[in-house]
Amino acid sequence: MRVSAKVETIDRDIVLRLVGDDADRSRQFAAYAREALVEAQEVNRRATGQVPTHETFVDGRRGAALETVKPDGTIVFEFDLLNDLFEWIGLTLMQHSPVLSGRYQESHLFFADGVEVEPGATLPEAQEYSFVNAQPYARKIERGQSPMAPDGVYEAVATLASRRFSNVARVRFGYRSLPAGSIGDWAKTTNMRASQNSRNRPGDKRFEWLTRQPAVVITLR
Incomplete structure (x- = not known):
């Protein structure tokens, strides 16, 4: 596309x-x-x-x-222009990633309407595109808990991309659920509690909250 x-x-x-x-x-x-x-x-x-x-x-x-x-x-x-935007965001996420084992840097995934798009695949038409990290500790990094990324990663990159490509698309920071892989496995076993009691009740709402990951979200103007 x-x-x-x-x-x-x-x-x-x-x-x-x-x-x-x-x-x-x-x-x-x-x-x-x-x-x-x-x-x-x-x-x-x-x-x-x-x-x-x-x-x-x-x-x-x-x-x-x-x-x-x-x-x-x-x-x-x-x-x-859109492919240039996506390439720039992907590269900038890599550049801003804290590197220890390298897993976080290698775990930036790209989605079109919630369906993962493999690198090099044809870009499908979608209402929303997003970059999401697949590591369970991505939320901690976003909160500045990594000394190598004290200002987080995804929100900073979303801000930079929004300024640079405002004439191409709307780019913003947000959260998107990633229920598969290590995120889903972790969500099924963790005892982490939320400040909102409704999120601590077993069920889909709690699972969705546990699997929400920092995201760069792109929609077309």
């Missing part, structure tokens, strides 16, 4: 100003499109700190040469 920002270079006033035969007008249109592309790349670079990848569509044809555009046709540059 591609969630992208499109830069439509077609402008009827531009078309009317093109001169010469069809071949000349197509070349002029292509030159104008290249200028628009450079401007769009610079806007994205200033906004996100990098130039995102893009695909070109000329009169609806993916990857066609710009000069093949019809004088009254369209050229669209489609920037893939």
Whole structure:
């Protein structure tokens, strides 16, 4: 799936100003499109700190040469911004992770509507994407109980990502339940008590509370 920002270079006033035969007008249109592309790349670079990848569509044809555009046709540059956002968050979580055994750093998982997405897999369409850590002690780290991450990890990264990619998506810190793996095993055996008595009663509500993990949550604007 591609969630992208499109830069439509077609402008009827531009078309009317093109001169010469069809071949000349197509070349002029292509030159104008290249200028628009450079401007769009610079806007994205200033906004996100990098130039995102893009695909070109000329009169609806993916990857066609710009000069093949019809004088009254369209050229669209489609920037893939969402993958850049996810890559940046994943890398920044790694960089901010406290490292002792390495398990916490290696346990950042990525989900689309609560379903784990394996690294390198095609990005599915979803209402919500999230990064969640699979280690039971992730909540302690988030509370600043690791000397290597006194300000936590997930909330800090969510704040940085929100500032950097505010034009792409809504990024926020939250908690998401992760009932599988070591989190689920721990939740089934722990005697940890909550300040709210309702959460201490056996059942789904208590299990959901015990398996809630710090998360970076991303929704599309």
